[in-house]
Amino acid sequence: xxxxxxxxxxxxxxxxxxxxxxxxxxxxxxxxxxxxxxxxxxxxxxxxxxxxxxxxxxxxxxxxxxxxxxxxxxxxxxxxxxxxxxxxxxxxxxxxxxxxxxxxxxxxxxxxxxxxxxxxxxxxxxxxxxxxxxxxxxxxxxxxxxxxxxxxxxxxxxxxxxxxxxxxxxxxxxxxxxxxxxxxxxxxxxxxxxxxxxxxxxxxxxxxxxxxxxxxxxxxxxxxxxxxxxxxxxxxxxxxxxxxxxxxxxxxxxxxxxxxxxxxxxxxxxxxxxxxxxxxxxxxxxxxxxxxxxxxxxxxxxxxxxxxxxxxxxxxxxxx
Amino acid sequence: xxxxxxxxxxxxxxxxxxxxxxxxxxxxxxxxxxxxxxxxxxxxxxxxxxxxxxxxxxxxxxxxxxxxxxxxxxxxxxxxxxxxxxxxxxxxxxxxxxxxxxxxxxxxxxxxxxxxxxxxxxxxxxxxxxxxxxxxxxxxxxxxxxxxxxxxxxxxxxxxxxxxxxxxxxxxxxxxxxxxxxxxxxxxxxxxxxxxxxxxxxxxxxxxxxxxxxxxxxxxxxxxxxxxxxxxxxxxxxxxxxxxxxxxxxxxxxxxxxxxxxxxxxxxxxxxxxxxxxxxxxxxxxxxxxxxxxxxxxxxxxxxxxxxxxxxxxxxxxxx
Numbered sequence: 310x311x312x313x314x315x316x317x318x319x320x321x322x323x324x325x326x327x328x329x330x331x332x333x334x335x336x337x338x339x340x341x342x343x344x345x346x347x348x349x350x351x352x353x354x355x356x357x358x359x360x361x362x363x364x365x366x367x368x369x370x371x372x373x374x375x376x377x378x379x380x381x382x383x384x385x386x387x388x389x390x391x392x393x394x395x396x397x398x399x400x401x402x403x404x405x406x407x408x409x410x411x412x413x414x415x416x417x418x419x420x421x422x423x424x425x426x427x428x429x430x431x432x433x434x435x436x437x438x439x440x441x442x443x444x445x446x447x448x449x450x451x452x453x454x455x456x457x458x459x460x461x462x463x464x465x466x467x468x469x470x471x472x473x474x475x476x477x478x479x480x481x482x483x484x485x486x487x488x489x490x491x492x493x494x495x496x497x498x499x500x501x502x503x504x505x506x507x508x509x510x511x512x513x514x515x516x517x518x519x520x521x522x523x524x525x526x527x528x529x530x531x532x533x534x535x536x537x538x539x540x541x542x543x544x545x546x547x548x549x550x551x552x553x554x555x556x557x558x559x560x561x562x563x564x565x566x567x568x569x570x571x572x573x574x575x576x577x578x579x580x581x582x583x584x585x586x587x588x589x590x591x592x593x594x595x596x597x598x599x600x601x602x603x604x605x606x607x608x609x610x611x612x613x614x615x616x617x618x619x620x621x622x623x624x625x626x627x628x629x
Numbered sequence: 630x631x632x633x634x635x636x637x638x639x640x641x642x643x644x645x646x647x648x649x650x651x652x653x654x655x656x657x658x659x660x661x662x663x664x665x666x667x668x669x670x671x672x673x674x675x676x677x678x679x680x681x682x683x684x685x686x687x688x689x690x691x692x693x694x695x696x697x698x699x700x701x702x703x704x705x706x707x708x709x710x711x712x713x714x715x716x717x718x719x720x721x722x723x724x725x726x727x728x729x730x731x732x733x734x735x736x737x738x739x740x741x742x743x744x745x746x747x748x749x750x751x752x753x754x755x756x757x758x759x760x761x762x763x764x765x766x767x768x769x770x771x772x773x774x775x776x777x778x779x780x781x782x783x784x785x786x787x788x789x790x791x792x793x794x795x796x797x798x799x800x801x802x803x804x805x806x807x808x809x810x811x812x813x814x815x816x817x818x819x820x821x822x823x824x825x826x827x828x829x830x831x832x833x834x835x836x837x838x839x840x841x842x843x844x845x846x847x848x849x850x851x852x853x854x855x856x857x858x859x860x861x862x863x864x865x866x867x868x869x870x871x872x873x874x875x876x877x878x879x880x881x882x883x884x885x886x887x888x889x890x891x892x893x894x895x896x897x898x899x900x901x902x903x904x905x906x907x908x909x910x911x912x913x914x915x916x917x918x919x920x921x922x923x924x925x926x927x928x929x930x931x932x933x934x935x936x937x938x939x940x941x942x943x944x945x946x947x948x949x
Contacts, residue, residue: 326810348939373939395810490646490715492833493853513812514834517848524925528837528846533813555937562929569928592938599931605844606926608889609882611919617875618912619668619693 312554315354316430322390327536333583337430340540344547344574346372348555354378358386382409417443426554434465451475470503530576541575548574632874635674636750642710647856653903657750660860664867664894666692668875674698678706702729737763746874754785771795790823850896861895868894
């Protein structure tokens, strides 16, 4: 099954300790699409300006990403300029030019309204709802958000939350959305607002999936070569949703595998600037990392008896 | 087999959003001993002052913690005063009184020199080496350290590192010790300094074990009730070393189980102030958390074929 994404398509200027790039392809919908395209056809809803380079369309189209919902408007494309310092885990935004994105009003082509899997990228929750209004009968709707919307559009965000199945957030967003300081309590609180699954993205520390059944935790894939973290979160969401759309079944087991796939697509993204590395992954490389991730989290069961416990202590405690 | 620990025994005054405690039992050797005591007999090397309450000795002795190496010196016991704010992941030290700990010179009783498993708590690396000088033929030596020693006693610390099998550090310490910004590269660099295993403690994000064979990652056990994080790292080390000493075999599989046990003992510690919760764990509770931790990290294998990949894309990539 295909997956629909609404979000930004941008030109990024990025600087990290490992290099710099000017006006390269970026944006949440872009990273999401490229990651999801390994698994399934993707439909993009977004807007770019007249200055958007033709070659970027070609790259996405070569991956069977359907750009019929990507409007080309009068004006300049959305631009982001940022820098990562030594720790590499937080972007310092130097400049944001919304440009054509400021007047963005998502209108879906007729061919998009039957989308079964939907990802609402990190945009104004009012627009997220407007997209949902146009979709006939989605099977799974996921959304991303950020503190800007949590603080300034709380009411609209509540409406989005009531209409989605799955929310992607980081720890700080989960805490601020719920008012709880513990991530576990925060996630439980969010589950009461609508979504039946919450995925906490923790960057270099991995990801956590929480639902009524419990928890699933996976570490980030330990890559030694982090060159540019831009787009890691959107690649995570793209790998996650693309995988789920491909297998077509949302079960506890496929949700876990989806978290793993999101983690792996993000691990490729951060190894290069822009989509340099993400656009060049082979299925063999992806499967190899999947198997290494499984191996690196596998824990053998303990023997059934209590012989691992200190005898006297165990005896005393079992008495009590 | 038994485990020997050298480190601080302290009186802590702690404040968190969930309450406060004055002059309660604390210190790295204390948390370590209590955690390890679930698995194996423990020998403590340390120092307290004349003011150290008798009831604390009784608590440790009731767990078969051997205090023959705990000197009672003229003067006051080491005291730490700290506070945790909303995020709960970093202690703010308000006051440290070294007192008798300032002149601490570890001298091992004759009954301690055959210790097979040894944990050198976070003390001056010169003293860590002095302890090792007194141990006849240890089977496994682990150590903890901190940025204070990394920056001020670099040379002595190099000597410690050359003599140990396993190092416990957090991300910041690993980076500062190695000069690398990526944790993976940092750990690889540390493996060249002596230890054959590095364990990265990441607090609420879990732990990572790295050796020549590769990685093992485990999330923190997701407890909803974090009341006081003091002692979590030392409880982790105690659970880890106590479990290994108990099973007596250091294999890839027991090392992983040891990381899990460390994680679980830390999860109990943070649920109460001081040793309130850590001293009251039953083997059944520990086994139950172990099984839940296994369940929450288990990832099923993918089908062998490539049918999960988008057909055209997979075909194109496999050609290339």
